[in-house]
Amino acid sequence: MRYLPLTPEDRREMLGAIGVGSVDELFRDVPEAARLKGPIEGLPAHKGELEVERILSRMAARNVTAGSAPSFLGAGAYRHHVPAAVDHLVQRGEFLTSYTPYQPEITQGTLQALFEFQTQVALITGMDVANASMYDGATACGEAVLMAQRVTRRSRAVLSGGLHPHYAEVAATLGRHLDLETRIMPPAPQGGEDLMAEVDERTSCVVVQNPDVFGNVRDYTELGAACRAKGVLLIVAVTEVVSLGLLPPPGEMGADIVVAEGQSIGNALNFGGPYVGLFATRERFVRQMPGRLAGQTVDADGRRGFVLTLSTREQHIRREKATSNICTNSGLCALAFSIHMTLLGEVGFRNLARINHANAVKLAGKLAAVPGVQVLNDGFFNEFTLRLNRPAAAVVDALAAKGVLAGVPVSRLAPGRKEVEDLLLVAVTETNTEDDMDALAAGLQEVLR
Amino acid sequence: MNNQGRPTSIPSASGEVAPTISGNRALQIEEALIFEQDSPGSTGVDLPEPATDELRLGGLRPRGQIGLPGLAEPTVVRHYTRLSQKNYAIDLGLYPLGSCTMKHNPRLNERMARLPGFADIHPLQPQSTVQGALALIDELAGWLKTLTGMPAVAMSPAAGAQGELCGLMAIHAALDDRGEGHRRRVLVPESAHGTNPATAALVGFTIDPIPATADGRVDLAALEAKLGPDVAGIMLTNPNTCGLFERDIRRIAELIHGAGGYFYCDGANFNAIVGRVRPADLGIDAMHINLHKTFSTPHGGGGPGSGPVVLSDALAAFVPFPHVAHGPDGFRLIEGPQDPGATGKEFGRLKGFHGQMGMFVRALAYILSHGADGLWQVASDAVLNANYVMARLQDVMTPSFDGPCMHEALFDDRFLKGTGVTTLDFAKALIDEGFHPMTMYFPLVVHGALLIEPTETESKRGLDQFIDVLRGLAARARAGEAEAFQAAPRLTPRRRLDETLAARRPVLRWQPEAPQAEAAE
Numbered sequence: 001m002r003y004l005p006l007t008p009e010d011r012r013e014m015l016g017a018i019g020v021g022s023v024d025e026l027f028r029d030v031p032e033a034a035r036l037k038g039p040i041e042g043l044p045a046h047k048g049e050l051e052v053e054r055i056l057s058r059m060a061a062r063n064v065t066a067g068s069a070p071s072f073l074g075a076g077a078y079r080h081h082v083p084a085a086v087d088h089l090v091q092r093g094e095f096l097t098s099y100t101p102y103q104p105e106i107t108q109g110t111l112q113a114l115f116e117f118q119t120q121v122a123l124i125t126g127m128d129v130a131n132a133s134m135y136d137g138a139t140a141c142g143e144a145v146l147m148a149q150r151v152t153r154r155s156r157a158v159l160s161g162g163l164h165p166h167y168a169e170v171a172a173t174l175g176r177h178l179d180l181e182t183r184i185m186p187p188a189p190q191g192g193e194d195l196m197a198e199v200d201e202r203t204s205c206v207v208v209q210n211p212d213v214f215g216n217v218r219d220y221t222e223l224g225a226a227c228r229a230k231g232v233l234l235i236v237a238v239t240e241v242v243s244l245g246l247l248p249p250p251g252e253m254g255a256d257i258v259v260a261e262g263q264s265i266g267n268a269l270n271f272g273g274p275y276v277g278l279f280a281t282r283e284r285f286v287r288q289m290p291g292r293l294a295g296q297t298v299d300a301d302g303r304r305g306f307v308l309t310l311s312t313r314e315q316h317i318r319r320e321k322a323t324s325n326i327c328t329n330s331g332l333c334a335l336a337f338s339i340h341m342t343l344l345g346e347v348g349f350r351n352l353a354r355i356n357h358a359n360a361v362k363l364a365g366k367l368a369a370v371p372g373v374q375v376l377n378d379g380f381f382n383e384f385t386l387r388l389n390r391p392a393a394a395v396v397d398a399l400a401a402k403g404v405l406a407g408v409p410v411s412r413l414a415p416g417r418k419e420v421e422d423l424l425l426v427a428v429t430e431t432n433t434e435d436d437m438d439a440l441a442a443g444l445q446e447v448l449r
Numbered sequence: 450m451n452n453q454g455r456p457t458s459i460p461s462a463s464g465e466v467a468p469t470i471s472g473n474r475a476l477q478i479e480e481a482l483i484f485e486q487d488s489p490g491s492t493g494v495d496l497p498e499p500a501t502d503e504l505r506l507g508g509l510r511p512r513g514q515i516g517l518p519g520l521a522e523p524t525v526v527r528h529y530t531r532l533s534q535k536n537y538a539i540d541l542g543l544y545p546l547g548s549c550t551m552k553h554n555p556r557l558n559e560r561m562a563r564l565p566g567f568a569d570i571h572p573l574q575p576q577s578t579v580q581g582a583l584a585l586i587d588e589l590a591g592w593l594k595t596l597t598g599m600p601a602v603a604m605s606p607a608a609g610a611q612g613e614l615c616g617l618m619a620i621h622a623a624l625d626d627r628g629e630g631h632r633r634r635v636l637v638p639e640s641a642h643g644t645n646p647a648t649a650a651l652v653g654f655t656i657d658p659i660p661a662t663a664d665g666r667v668d669l670a671a672l673e674a675k676l677g678p679d680v681a682g683i684m685l686t687n688p689n690t691c692g693l694f695e696r697d698i699r700r701i702a703e704l705i706h707g708a709g710g711y712f713y714c715d716g717a718n719f720n721a722i723v724g725r726v727r728p729a730d731l732g733i734d735a736m737h738i739n740l741h742k743t744f745s746t747p748h749g750g751g752g753p754g755s756g757p758v759v760l761s762d763a764l765a766a767f768v769p770f771p772h773v774a775h776g777p778d779g780f781r782l783i784e785g786p787q788d789p790g791a792t793g794k795e796f797g798r799l800k801g802f803h804g805q806m807g808m809f810v811r812a813l814a815y816i817l818s819h820g821a822d823g824l825w826q827v828a829s830d831a832v833l834n835a836n837y838v839m840a841r842l843q844d845v846m847t848p849s850f851d852g853p854c855m856h857e858a859l860f861d862d863r864f865l866k867g868t869g870v871t872t873l874d875f876a877k878a879l880i881d882e883g884f885h886p887m888t889m890y891f892p893l894v895v896h897g898a899l900l901i902e903p904t905e906t907e908s909k910r911g912l913d914q915f916i917d918v919l920r921g922l923a924a925r926a927r928a929g930e931a932e933a934f935q936a937a938p939r940l941t942p943r944r945r946l947d948e949t950l951a952a953r954r955p956v957l958r959w960q961p962e963a964p965q966a967e968a969a970e
Contacts, residue, residue, distance in 0.1 A: 001823045003553055005908035006830050014837040014909060018853075023829045026836050026853045027725065029694035034730035036825075043595060043821035049557050052817045056810065059588075060566025062581030064574065073571040076801060083494055085526055087563075090749075093540030094533035097554050099885070100751040101536075104948075105941040106880055109536035110750035113529070116483050119958040123516045129957045132751070135607035138801035166801050173769070173797030177621060177653030217507050248512050261801065268563075271582045272572030272802025273607065274753030286955065292751065297951035300936075300944040309951040315610070315647035316891075320656050325647035328608040328741065332749025339529055342483050343493030345519035350512075351496045357506075358499035379507015400575045408573045415787050430496070 001046050064405070066269060070436035071405040072363075074383045074427025075213065075413060076137065076164050076239040077272065078264045080352075081431055086266050086339045090332055100292075100331070104307045105299075110331070111306035114294035117338040124244040124341075124349075125258040126251020127280035131291040132308075133334040134277030134326065137261025141167040141207065141237050142174035143279065143290045143324055144257040148205035148233040149180055150288050150323065156202040158195055161185035162212030164239055165413045171207070187414050189214045189376055189385055189423060196226050205233040205257075210250060211240065213413070214376065215383035215425065217247055224254020233257060241265055241278065242429075243381040245353025257281045265344075266336030276333035287313060290324030352430060356382035359428045359437075366441045367426070372448035376423075383427035385410070388448060392424040395447050404443045477942050480531040484959045487518030493525045516961075535942045536750070537885045543907055543915050547857040547888035547900025548642065548690055550720045550742035555818065558746070558811035567810050572802040576782055582806065583780035586773050589813045593738060593757055596824070598729030601765035603758045603772065605804040609717060612737025612756025613648040613684070615799055619735055619760060619767035620682050620711045621652050622796040626767070632681040632710065638667050640691060640892040645684045645715060654681055661894045665691040665850040665859075673704060682711035687731070688718045690892040691850060692835065692857035692900065702732025711735065711764065719743045720831050720904065721856035724824030734761040740805070744812035755808035766792035769799045830905035831856040834912060838901055841916045845923040849895040856904070862897025864923060869931030872897035875922060877945065880938035882918045 006014075011023075020026060027035060039045075047055075066079045073079075090096065094109060101107030101114075114132045121130035134140040145157045157175070159168045159182055172182040183198055195206050206227055211217045220236060227234040236250035238260035250258045260278040267275060281289060287310065295309035315322040344352060360382045368375045372389035388395055392409035399406040410423035428437070451457050472479045504511065520528070537544070544551035562568065570579055590602045603619070606612040617635070624632050635654040637645050639661055646656045657675055662668045667685065683705050687695045695701065705712050714728055714736035720743045722728075728736050740746045740755040748754075760768070771782045774790035782803065783790045819827060832855055839848055839858035847863040848854075862872045876886035876899065888900040903912060926934060938944060 001819065001826060003555060003818070003906055004823070004826055004830055005906065005911075006833070007909075010909040011830075011833060014833055018833075018836045018840040020836075020853070023833055026832050026855075027694075028853065029696045029855075030722070030726055031696070031699050031731070034699070034726050036725055036727070039724060039821035039825040040595060040727075041821075043592075044817070046820035046823040047817055049818070052557060052814055053561065055817060056561045056585075056814060057564060057566070059581040059585050060561075060564040062584065063566045063570045064578035065565045065569040066571050066574075067565060067569045071571065073573055075573055077572055079569070079571065083522075085493070085522055089526065089529040089533070091559060092530070092533045094536040094538045095529075095750055096559075096747045097539040097551075098536045098750045099544065099546060099549060099551055099748050103537070103880065103886055104946045105877070105938050105943050106537040106885065107535070107750070108942050109532035109534065112480070112482070112532055112535075113750075115957075115959070119482075119484065120517065122958050135611065135753070136801045139607065139611075139799070164801075166798060169770075169798040170800065173618070173799060174651070176797065177618075178651065179653075217509050219509055244512070245515070246511055247506070247509060268568040268807075269571050270562075270568055271570045271579065271806035273800070273805040274755075274807050275801065276753075286957070293955075293957055295951040296956035297947045299946045303943060305943040305946045307946045307948050307951050309948065309957075310955060312952070315643040317643070318647070319643045320646035320650040322643070322647040322650075325610045325614060325644050325651050326608075327610045327644050328739075328748075328752040328754035330753045331751030332747070333753055335750065339525065341517065342520060342525050342528070343522060344517070345492045345494075346515055346517040347490060347519055348492040348494040348496065349515065349517055351492075351499075352494075354499045355496055357504065358501045361503050361505050362500050364505070377505075377507070379505055379509060381506075397575055397577070400578055405571070405574060405578070412573055412784070415785050434500075 066405060069403050069405050070439040072407045072426045072428060072440060073405055075408040075425050076166065076261060077269055078240055078427060078429055079269055079431050080264050080429050082266055082340060083343050085343060086336055089339050090336045095335055096332065101308060104305060108305060111294050113335050113338055115296065115306050117334050118294060120338060120341050121278045121280050124249065125280040126249030127258050128283040129286050130278060130280035131289055131293050133330040134279050134291055135330060136273065136275040136277045137237065137239055137259060138167045138170040140259035140277030140279045142171040144235045144259045145171040145175060145205060145207060147257065147288050147290060148235060151285055152204040152231060152233060154202050154204040155179050156181045156183065157204055158198045158206045159184045160195060160208040161188035161193055162214060163207055163209045163237060164213045167237055187417060187420050191216060195223060199230055199232055203232050205235050207235040207237065209237040209239065211243055211381045211383065214385040215380040216377050217379040217381055220253040228254060240381060242353050242356055245349040246357055247381060262337045266340035267333050274330060274333050276330040276337055288323060291326050291329060355430045359432055360384065363428045363437045366437055370441055370445045373444060382429060383425060386424045386426055388422045388424055391421045398447045399443045402443055404439055406440060476534065478531045480528060482959050483520060483528060484518050486520055486524060489519055491519035491521050493520055493522040542883060543903065543911055544885045545887045545901045545903055547902040548717055550902060550904060552745050552904040553906035554745055554747040555815060558814040561814045562807045562810040567806065580779050583773050585813060586809055587780055589809050592816050593759055596723060597736065597759045598727030599759035600762050601760040603760065603768040605769055605800050606737065606756040606758060607800050607805055608752060608754035609737055609739040609756045610644040610648060611799060612758045613644055614651060615758045615769060616713050616735035616737060617648055617652040618796050619764045620713065622767040622794060623764055624681055626794060632679055634679045635681050636672065636675055636683040638685060640689055640894045641684060641686060642690060642715065642717060649684060665693045666695055667701060669697050672701065676704060676708040680708050680710045682713055684713045684715060686715035686717060688721045688855035691859045692854040693850060694855055698731045717742060718856060721828060723828050724821060725828045734764050740808050740812040745815045746808045746811040753805055753808060755805035766794035768795055769797055770795050771803050827905050834903040834905060834907055837912060838903055838916060842919055845920050857900055857902035859895065860899040861895040865926055868926040870926040870934045872899055874934035874937065875926065878922050878934050878937040881940045884915060884918065
């Protein structure tokens with residue numbers, strides 16, 4: 001077996017050094033009845049690389065890849081071009097096969113990269129500080145709601161109908177045993193929610209999204225001020241982080257916590273994971289934050305260096321009083337994010353956002369001309385909502401059969417709601433060509449006829 | 450000297466290294482932050498012109514300057530390559546972190562996870578277009594169920610701690626379903642990993658610690674005395690964090706079940722028994738499996754992980770959305786209560802989408818590579834390696850407990866008594882010898898713990914080198930070289946870092962105006 005270096009002779013020698021006759025003797029504390037006599041029967045034996053590659057490639061070939069078809073899916077996961085250098089660098093063994101940097105003398109590479117990551121996240125969100133990552137945007141959002149509960153000592157969260165329904169479900173699930181009451185507003189494709197009307201003296205936070213799940217871009221400045229007046233925290237979720245290259249950041253709108261899905265930068269679609277949750281907040285809340293933090297310090301010779309810090313918030317020190325149970329986070333995905341963001345830089349990140357928006361403007365124009373299609377949004381970034389003249393899910397299936405991945409029917413996210421049945425979310429990025437856009441327009445025209 | 454004037458012999462000189470002009474030390478290159486390398490206007494990505502200048506931002510003004518630095522690609526590649534060279538990694542050597550299972554990460558798994566058929570599919574594509582992905586999840590689920598003997602598995606948890614959360618939420622939901630929502634007390638051994646009590650608290654349970662016996666196992670009498678009608682269950686790591694198999698585990702399961710509670714097992718140490726012992730045969734109701742430990746998906750400097758949870762019949766229906774089911778036309782994702790195939794007992798959603806697909810692919814590649822025979826050998830060699838380390842060190846270091854260990858060997862600091870060397874010093878000295886330290890000061894049940902998990906992917910030769918170094922260090926400690934230990938490590942890119950300063954005056958991001966010399970005051 002290629003991954004096991006011990007030879008039969010090594011094993012004999014080692015058993016001799018231990019003073020036992022067989023490995024079985026080392027398992028003597030296992031109850032007799034639970035000790036298997038040999039490898040589990042009915043399962044296949046070991047395989048060479050070539051065979052494994054064959055089996056998995058066959059499975060992979062049964063999927064329609066987003067790159068092989070005109071693809072317009074978004075709703076929290078976006079297909080962007082990731083520069084070749086990103087994947088090369090994250091696959092360096094010194095990053096890929098390193099542990100959590102608890103021994104700072106021999107993990108300055110990871111720690112400095114995390115410090116840079118935290119700075120990039122703080123800059124793009126317009127916040128003071130950011131942590132070293134969460135599992136994904138949805139769990140970051142859930143953790144933010146729990147954090148607001150700790151900060152305000154109030155236990156009612158108001159979640160906008162423009163928040164991605166999966167994010168709302170995760171927040172509700174995480175809080176369900178912590179006396180957290182979640183008021184989840186109905187889907188509001190065209191806005192018009194009066195969130196402050198839902199706020200009372202027990203309210204800890206209001207959670208909104210920008211652009212919202214229907215693609216609308218919003219100015220939350222007034223909402224932020226209203227929240228502040230009532231001692232309520234404003235949490236802003238961002239599911240398409242590229243939008244921060246063009247839209248005013250949530251920090252400027254008065255957000256107290258910003259959570260985001262960082263997948264768009266540096267990370268592939270991966271059928272939903274692993275992704276990387278971004279979590280940023282105000283300086284004054286830093287000791288209530290969940291997750292790991294890299295911080296700057298000096299070494300015994302007075303040279304600048306980095307360590308994991310403020311760990312008295314964390315489970316390995318504080319146990320049941322920790323701010324979160326999170327341990328392993330999304331380190332390597334955060335590194336991929338950071339490398340991609342470094343490659344983009346100020347100019348590249350802003351240009352990327354402009355290109356995404358321009359493609360969306362163009363596609364919205366093309367689709368609005370299709371009979372049976374109405375574009376609902378006034379403003380958007382790279383995703384918008386279409387109202388179709390029939391249920392969207394069937395239209396998506398019909399287009400998939402024609403080799404076009406048309407978008408996400410809202411009914412997939414909010415099932416059983418008649419009022420959203422005919423809504424289709426369409427996202428477009430720099431990876432979509434003019435031909436892709438024309439294929440979607442032509443496909444819709446045909447299916448909706 | 451040859452006839453071009455080039456010296457051909459090496460002049461003898463003292464080994465002392467004078468400070469270099471640059472601060473670099475040959476292959477160890479000092480590297481500034483990206484923000485300090487800003488070359489305004491530079492970029493490492495060439496992009497086309499936008500298709501239009503028209504903005505449809507609903508009246509919002511486009512954003513001004515962000516403050517990101519500009520670097521061209523060569524600078525960026527060098528930056529991260531230099532940073533990488535300041536990291537220890539499993540690719541470089543033995544990583545003896547107890548309860549972390551740092552084993553070799555096969556590159557085949559990386560290649561498979563990057564197949565476009567897995568990496569380039571969107572989580573919300575029509576299910577007819579992702580049948581291969583759903584088949585892969587189902588195939589991995591099948592292996593996990595067979596290897597543990599359990600009837601069900603929840604695949605979506607993102608890491609071990611989220612697996613614990615999933616398992617305890619399943620227990621909570623099952624108790625509520627039985628009308629026994631008053632059961633709120635969870636028994637947790639003192640030796641447990643910090644995530645156990647942190648997770649139990651997140652699920653609204655109170656934690657009741659159980660002491661350990663002198664032989665490092667759960668004190669059965671103390672456990673029995675704590676049982677009562679308010680007990681929700683127990684969270685037990687097995688093999689435990691002392692590296693020992695809980696001999697009475699089947700009795701513990703009987704007692705917990707007899708008292709009406711459930712048995713949660715922390716599967717962080719599954720590597721010790723994978724393929725040789727099925728948790729179902731031990732009476733367990735729920736156990737998370739860290740795919741990034743047992744099944745070798747890379748740790749990546751802190752993640753991502755993946756923490757599927759196997760469940761007994763009693764808990765099988767209590768899973769989060771989404772889950773994969775077999776339907777008439779192939780595999781189906783059950784995303785909500787309305788979908789046919791829903792159990793009706795689901796407790797919500799833990800994660801944005803379906804789970805850590807990229808980790809599933811890697812784990813399945815690892816499992817297929819090993820097969821049932823290879824996995825049997827994984828556990829065998831992992832346990833053999835740990836016992837070999839224990840056997841060869843027991844005369845110079847102090848094992849905390851008698852008898853064979855499982856996959857990790859636990860020592861305490863009695864062997865350092867009177868030397869002036871602490872566990873921390875001892876571990877830091879290991880760094881200068883080219884090894885990553887073992888897990889230190891954990892578990893909390895022994896004094897100055899040193900927990901060594903070599904894993905099965907270490908050769909005998911590699912283990913012998915490691916053992917020889919530890920023996921040598923123990924001899925130096927006894928010989929009174931405490932000062933050298935306290936100064937260690939001396940050969941690393943940075944020496945010991947001031948963690949107190951970092952926590953007292955947190956600097957968590959780069960600031961343009963902050964003079965960098967300030968921290969060194």
